[in-house]
Amino acid sequence: MHETKLMEECDELVEIIRQRKQVIAVKIKESKVMKLRKLAQQIANCRQCLERSSALITQAEHSLKESDHARFLQTAKNVAERVAMATASSQVLIPDINLNGAFDNFALDFSREKKLLEGLDYLTAPNPPAIRDELCTASHDTVTVHWASEDEFSVGSYELQYTIYTGQANFVSLYNSVDSWMIVPNIKQNHYTVHGLQSGTRYVFFVKAINQAGSRNSDPARLKTNSKSLLLLGSDKRPLRFKVAFTRN
Incomplete structure (x- = not known):
């Protein structure tokens, strides 16, 4: 009977650990999907910024080759305005996710549970108090x-x-x-x-x-x-004490 009970109790512990493993694994997977989605959006934004910067650099190089003074000034003005716009939108290059610390607020610490499992033993009736x-x-x-x-x-x-x-x-x-x-x-x-x-x-x-x-x-x-104790007053107003005993019938 005790051997059967031991197997049942251990199987229950294993099942609880298996269920908790699944729950924690789902939470990690959901966090991973969310972070990868944000990272993909950030990469797409950075790619667009790089493409615009590349086009701006090409236009600036052509402007430097312009020999007409008035046309050069007009082209330079356009380049300066585009550079100012690019600078204003450069915040998109700041990462939304700290990839190095993505899981800093997540820890798997089962040390307490390990100690509890290591301390498993059969239970006996307590010593008499x-x-x-x-x-x-x-x-x-x-x-x-x-x-x-x-x-x-x-x-x-x-x-x-x-x-x-x-x-x-x-x-x-x-x-x-x-x-x-x-x-x-x-x-x-x-x-x-x-x-x-x-x-x-x-x-x-x-x-x-x-x-x-x-x-x-x-x-x-x-x-x-x-x-x-029953307190009574005597003729001289001093307290008199009588013990009253109660007995069982």
């Missing part, structure tokens, strides 16, 4: 659970499970036997605050690290919410 008791905090109705994971980059999400601690010493039996576990799925960070808990009550928490290959649970952690 560890609940960090020293970072966990509580109020009278909330508990914030913090945990750490050795291979957090392979973890897709975390799942937090908790229930009221009944004093059962065997946590494995507790995990398998208690039906009233509360579950918080799809946690992306390494901490979570549970609200709506009973005050002064001890809870058992598990954290599950999950990816496509499977999941593993942390060791259990027992965390207790704070007891509520």
Whole structure:
């Protein structure tokens, strides 16, 4: 089954690369056609300018051979006007395309993808996360659970499970036997605050690290919410404090 899955996944990668190759090749071809079309138009314009310049040079050479003073001046004037017109239209000889830098803004850099492909490996279930008791905090109705994971980059999400601690010493039996576990799925960070808990009550928490290959649970952690304090004023107007404990029926 794993061999078949490996072949299927690799074939999908090859197919994606083949499709991307075709898409990029079409873009390069379209750019090439556009640049060649502009270059052909520029060459045609340059050829026309050269032909006009050649005719102008021929006329100038004939004018230099003219012996009649008045006719020479008239011909020279015509040549000067044509030279001025040619100079005014000489911008056509400035290239519209920088042929040396035609593809300066185009690069084929697949170094990142190569590194990803070189790092291909099979996926295993993540190592069990560890609940960090020293970072966990509580109020009278909330508990914030913090945990750490050795291979957090392979973890897709975390799942937090908790229930009221009944004093059962065997946590494995507790995990398998208690039906009233509360579950918080799809946690992306390494901490979570549970609200709506009973005050002064001890809870058992598990954290599950999950990816496509499977999941593993942390060791259990027992965390207790704070007891509520009731503030009353005595006859001397000084506050009296009483702790109110809540018990399960």
